[in-house]
Amino acid sequence: MRLKDFSYDLPEHLIAQDPLEKRDMSRLLVLNRNEDSFEHKRFIDITDYLEPGDCLVLNNTRVIPARLLGEKEKTGGKIEFVLLKRLEADVWEVILKPGKIAKPGARFVFGNGLLKAEILKIAEGGNRIVKFFYEGVFEEVLDRVGIMPLPPYIRTSLKDKERYQTIYSKINGSAAAPTAGLHFTRQVFDLLRHKGIDIVELTLHVGLGTFRPVKTENILEHHMHKEAYSISPEACNKINSAREAGKRIIAVGTTSVRVLETASDDTGKILPGEGETDIFIYPGYKFKMVDALITNFHLPESTLIMLVSAFAGREKIMKAYKEAINQQYRFFSFGDAMLIL
Numbered sequence: 001m002r003l004k005d006f007s008y009d010l011p012e013h014l015i016a017q018d019p020l021e022k023r024d025m026s027r028l029l030v031l032n033r034n035e036d037s038f039e040h041k042r043f044i045d046i047t048d049y050l051e052p053g054d055c056l057v058l059n060n061t062r063v064i065p066a067r068l069l070g071e072k073e074k075t076g077g078k079i080e081f082v083l084l085k086r087l088e089a090d091v092w093e094v095i096l097k098p099g100k101i102a103k104p105g106a107r108f109v110f111g112n113g114l115l116k117a118e119i120l121k122i123a124e125g126g127n128r129i130v131k132f133f134y135e136g137v138f139e140e141v142l143d144r145v146g147i148m149p150l151p152p153y154i155r156t157s158l159k160d161k162e163r164y165q166t167i168y169s170k171i172n173g174s175a176a177a178p179t180a181g182l183h184f185t186r187q188v189f190d191l192l193r194h195k196g197i198d199i200v201e202l203t204l205h206v207g208l209g210t211f212r213p214v215k216t217e218n219i220l221e222h223h224m225h226k227e228a229y230s231i232s233p234e235a236c237n238k239i240n241s242a243r244e245a246g247k248r249i250i251a252v253g254t255t256s257v258r259v260l261e262t263a264s265d266d267t268g269k270i271l272p273g274e275g276e277t278d279i280f281i282y283p284g285y286k287f288k289m290v291d292a293l294i295t296n297f298h299l300p301e302s303t304l305i306m307l308v309s310a311f312a313g314r315e316k317i318m319k320a321y322k323e324a325i326n327q328q329y330r331f332f333s334f335g336d337a338m339l340i341l
Contacts, residue, residue, distance in 0.1 A: 001219050001220065001284075002217060002218070003214055003217050004217075005314060006305050006306055007301050008318060008321050008322070010300065010331060011325070014328065014329065015154075015330075015331055015332055015335070016331060016334035016335040017334065019163045019182065020334075022185075023043070023183050024043045024044040024184070024185040024187065024188050025043065025044065026042070026335075026336045026337055027041070027042060027327075027330070027337070028040075028045060028337050028338070029041075029324055029329065029336070029337070030049060030339045030341065031316065031320050031340045031341065032341050033312050033316060033341060036316060038323055044191075046188065046294070046339060047188070047191040047192055047197075049339060050192065050195065050248075051248070053196060053197075053198065053245060053247040054198070054249075055199075055200055055239055055250065056192065056198065056199050056252060057202060057239065057252060058181060058184075058199065058200070058256065059178040059201075059252065059256045060168055060201040060202070061169065061170075061171055061174040061205050061206060061255070062171055062172045063164055063175070063176065063206075064146065064175070065142055065143060065149075066082050066083040066148075066149045067081070067082050067146060067149040068083070070108050070117075072101055072106060072109075073106075073107040077101045079097075079098070079108050080097050081096045081108075081117070082094060082208060084207055086173070090131055090134075090138065091129065091131050091132075092132065093127050093128070093130075094127060094129075095127050095208065099128075103122075104120060104121050105118070106118070114145050115133075116134065139172065149208070154333065163182075164177050164333075165177060166182055167184060167185065167186065170201075173205035173228070174207075175207055175208045177206070178253045179334075180252050180253030182333075182334070184252075198242060200235045201235060202229065202235055202259050202260075204227055204229040204255045204259045204277070205227055207226075209224070209227075213299070213301055214306075219306065220282075222303070224278040224279070224303065225278065226278045227255075228275070228276050229262065231259060231263055231270065231273065231274075232272055233272040236263075236269075236270045239260075239270050239289075240269050248291035249291050250294065251290045251294070253296075254298075254307050257281070257307060257311075258279050259277065260290055261279060261289055262275075264288040264289040265288075268288050268289065280303065280306075281311075282307070282309070283309050283310045283313070283314050285310045287311065290311065292340060293311055293339075293340045294337060294339050295308055296333065296336070297321065297329065297331040297332065297335055297338060299332065308338075308340065320338065324338075
């Protein structure tokens with residue numbers, strides 16, 4: 001399967017640079033796979049497509065201000081860290097630049113000394129393992145010193161950091177938001193509950209690998225990044241009960257899909273637990289758990305567009321993206337949404 005099979009041309013002005021003032025007024029393209037049809041709605045209309053007893057699965061991860069701008073101790077050389085994964089209490093895996101000044105033993109200062117770091121070793125792929133030094137609570141220091149790590153295609157600054165969080169975010173750990181969930185509001189959840197939709201949460205901490213393009217012409221040679229996930233026994237019981245009752249499992253975002261498909265066994269039951277997943281879903285994959293998907297519009301040649309192509313069919317997705325471009329939908333993280341039935 002070739003990389004160019006997942007490419008499309010997107011006018012730059014359709015890359016959303018700012019979130020809408022009202023989250024649930026983003027546009028919603030509804031793709032019905034069986035009928036091969038499109039409908040153009042607003043996100044708040046999504047309740048019209050869900051039925052009582054359906055199980056809506058959300059990723060409750062919360063983005064941390066993972067981008068740190070600082071300088072090398074003594075020399076003052078500029079450095080940028082992005083936190084990727086907490087390995088133990090104050091030890092993290094990070095990506096950074098420039099790498100030439102970040103050799104083992106090098107020390108760096110952030111926020112006028114509120115936070116300091118020492119490079120412990122160089123990890124696989126050139127990432128660094130670093131130990132942080134500070135006074136107080138790390139999360140509070142990070143909140144004062146860190147910056148929200150917006151995707152590289154967003155060139156405007158974010159006035160309100162909470163707009164890059166879902167309203168149900170709870171568990172700190174992501175370097176990027178599960179953006180399909182950004183459209184939900186309290187009003188949408190009230191409508192869903194009133195209709196009898198069951199809402200379940202799981203956690204997958206999104207890494208920066210989500211922004212990294214696939215570089216191998218044969219996509220099967222692509223190496224997926226690992227992301228930490230967890231799903232509780234209570235969540236699994238609700239999901240399994242919905243399936244046994246013949247109801248649909250509706251994933252909010254590709255991150256929820258990856259957990260649902262990773263944690264499911266061959267009989268179609270989901271099992272509780274925590275771990276890491278590097279599941280790579282591309283056309284030909286047989287879904288075990290997910291019946292419908294709420295998602296955003298993804299970058300060309302990304303693993304995310306490959307996942308939605310696996311779910312809906314590549315030709316249907318490319319047709320839908322062409323329709324969205326013709327209709328001037330907004331794309332990517334702060335853009336509009338798609339419901340695939």
